[in-house]
Amino acid sequence: MAFLEIDGLKKRFGAVEILKGIDLDLEKGGFLVLVGPSGCGKSTLLNTIAGLETITEGEIRVDGRTINDLHPSKRDIAMVFQSYALYPNMTVAGNIAFGMEMRGVPAGERQKAIDKVAKVLQIGHLLKRKPSQLSGGQRQRVAMGRALVRDPKLFLFDEPLSNLDAKLRVDMRIEIKRLHATTGTTIVYVTHDQIEAMTLATKIAVMRDGEVQQFGTPAEIYNNPVNLFVADFMGSPAMNLIPATIGSNGSGFSVVMEREARQPISLPLGNAPAGLSAFQGKPIIFGVRPEALTDPEGAERNASNIARADCHIEVIEPAGSDTFAVTNLGGKAVVARLRADAKIQPGTVTPLAFNLTKAVFFDPATEKRIV
Amino acid sequence: MSTVAETSITLTPEHDARPGATVRSRLQDALPKLVLAPSFAATIVFVYGFILWTIYLSFTNSKTFPSYAITGPRAYQRLWRWTFESDPPSSWYTSITNMGIFGFLYISICLALGLFLAILLDQKIRGEGVLRPIYLYPMALSFIVTGVAWKWFLDPGLGLEQTLHQWGWTSFHFDWIKNKDFVIYTVVIAGVWQASGFIMAMFLAGLRGIDGEILKAAQIDGATTFQLYRRIVIPLLRPIFLSALIVLAHLAIKSYDLVVALTSGGPGGSAWLPSNFMYEYTFKRNEMAVGSASAVIMLMTITAIIVPYLYSELREKPR
């Protein structure tokens, strides 16, 4: 039995359905990231777990206990908010201890708990300050301290890093990961940043319009997206999704992509998924991640199926660690990820290597992956 | 992040896990509404209930004391008749004509002067910190004090006229405050003196809120300072105009005290506004039904102005 179980959860505001039947579960010590674009319902879902919003239908269980109707303070959870939600009128110590104060914990014990958490998070020197006197990163730590001090069954994070600048965000991400590794707590984490999702999660739920699109490990989500939305949403730069048709070349299938003012490119598919046979001669969406589209020298050595094609390079973007090249296939700008020192010029025609073992195909009508 | 849920948090009251909430948890559930209830009830009873009561009274023949037998719209018929009784003018005719004169002049002068002063003060003025409070302080005074001050200042025998006479301008003549045809204009002067500084502050806040880049863009487009104000700045201040208009209309229709303190009603009630008419007829002339009817008419006037405004204000930010 999983530690956190969500069964058929629905949430309606009047006639509007915000959550349309969510089923998720998470093992003890797991790290579940809810990811999706704005308005997909991920924060609402988190709020229903916290008890800050009521649910219309379904059930939420933690450690076997149904918590649907429990007051937030009785659910044995802690939450870190996007704005940190530190009480501006209280000191750091007061913030951390407020929950214990509300529960009537004696002052001496409170002090002990504060000291312990302050040590873990290295915020001992900040205890007497007000939140307004802290930097963004310090506030973030205090907010985590307030959550940690409760020693809850379940940690909830609502976009905790989105108010930090880029560098601090990376640092805090690592910090959260370390915290998870050392304390072994169970965490549910909301973000719209797919990199955070990939790096932190043991399980990811990609959400859209109140529905879970795909639920799985980061690797599953990244390599085997179930539909166009997940493929497009996860990964940066995003996966190239190229309109193409399926042709056959005697021995097997090939994928054919139109090009403006040039011959179409046709790539032979060695190990095409079985479902593709139904699409022979029909349009499909051909998905290939930028890192699977490289200069021939940079291509993965042990990939079983690499096809080459001459492509017209329109733009190049040297990014330091890599060089991105943009070509046009099937009417779309397609990004290839080349080695940093790849010799390439915009406006020239250069061979690119397609790693077809990593390629995925989607049905344009249903947007589902063809397997 | 913006889900619909984000904007309206519905906090879950403490529930027991058992089905069937206990009395205590149901009380917790209702607590917010219980807290709001007394204020809301007071508003319903003492505002809306009393308005209905006043409307009811206006259809009776109440004199000194309320009478509760409906006798029809006689009070309104009298007011309607008085509305056209201009020679000699009925008190009601005087009141509503004065309201027209006062309302129009008070609102338009306050708006014009307020905007003018705000634009002047917005020219990077040294000493703005001193000038602004000087323009604004009259708003802190009560109408009664304002009235007393201006009564003295405008008194021909004591104030401005006398002073100018002493300075040698003996032909100067200014006795509006004692002249039944002009007394209402002295109310305008005192009213403008009191409120225009505040309107200035509203406009100044509006001017300071305008995005400087828009102005820079307009200057690069070659607009002169005058064009800049006429074509860009003043149109951008439209919401302030509306708010100021509402504040002034609201103040104007309530200006009872100022007339009393400044003119004691003026010679023969020539400075009355409808609010004075209402008070006099209800409490002094023992014509309670007529007083009530005039109050209802005042209420309907202000409602016609305020309700659309409030509606748009509360609707603009849908929740």
Added chain:
Amino acid sequence: MSAVATPARQSTGGISARTVNRIVIYGLLALFALFYLMPLFVMLVTSFKTMDEIQNGNMLALPQEPTFAPWIRAWSEVCSGLTCVGMKGYFWNSIKMVVPAVIISTLLGALNGYVLTKWRFRGATLVFGLMLFACFIPFQSVLLPMATILGSLGRFGVKLQNATGLTFGFGNPTVNLVFVHVVYGIGFTTLFFRNYYEAFPNELVKAAQIDGASFFQIFRRIMLPNSLPIIVVTVIYQFTNIWNDFLFASAYAGSGDVMPMTVALNNVVNTSTGVVEYNVNMAAAMIAALPTLLVYVLAGRYFVRGLMAGAVKG
């Protein structure tokens, strides 16, 4: 910053157009400053003059022999109607009325604003709209029913006194005025706090909930300690409004020794027995104006903000 920078123009010898421009602007501003200051100045100098000096001197002249006598007379001797005991009693009447009315209406406004923003329920906007409209009604439309109700409460008070020896405040004009000002003030105080709490982060309330704070604990420990700016605004607004009120005061406490300051001042000025003592009248007016002027001087910034909030846009 929006000040429209006048584009720098090249001076072509002599005084530049820009300098002329500045002189005109400063001149106009100074002229208007005189217009706004004049009545206060006249009131102030007159209140320190002797009657002799008033009748023979210039209105704008400074007092030749400044005297505090008019102020002393205004405070403790001046006649309002036929009673000649000065303004001091009426001053305290006003204080006794203003302080409780301000405290109660502010507290109710804070609670209402808290409920209307953080514990939203179906119909909250309608409730707020109805309360808000109440701010704008001409009070003439409720004057009479309120007088009737206060009258019956007064008779009830007399009965209570006969039965128990105490009126419990029923029929007391000061209590009546406190009640009236609270009832017709909560619309505005609710508006202030609602607009302020609207911008107050919901996450703080959520965090406090998870910490186990109750409805009132959240209000007392989280909301109130962070509401100082709006409390100041509300208190100032209510204080000036209630102190300056004349309509309710004259309708429900319009005579005798229960009058608040504004009514008493109006009576003093209109008392026509004997010689009109203008210096004393002016001193009395100054006494009536001082508390609100003082508030304005001490907290002018908040005063403006309060007035602006009255225009709904906060």
